[in-house]
Amino acid sequence: MQEALLKNRLRVLRAEREWSQGELSQKLGVSRQAINAIETEKHDPSLELAFRMAKLFKLPIEKIFTPETE
Template sequence: MENRLRVLRAEMKWSQADLAEKLGVSRQSINAIETGKYDPSLPLAFAIARLFEQSIEAIFMPEEGVVEAAE
């Protein structure tokens, strides 16, 4: 799953550690999400969306194949 987390974080001028602190997770978690190595759970995705005041879909984009399979 792709995401805009790095871009949104950069817009807020937050470091990975800053964002991790605000979400109550480890810096490694933020890094893994940003690099696409880990997809967050729904509660964490909601927390991220709430923090940036955006919808989940505006931050996380499923891969093409996943959307096509669902349709």
């Protein structure tokens, strides 16, 4: 699968809240594999999922995701 074009802080944010991948996947309504793929930057989430993450972590999207080039 194509590597993700975005860097993200999902793993760190999840660790700060002491959530497992399984717990985060339940909160976001996606599979555990999806969380793992996003954290390991193998998959860029859709805009809709990125907004759900931003809402969950109470952060702007750009505090979670940054373009690879930056």
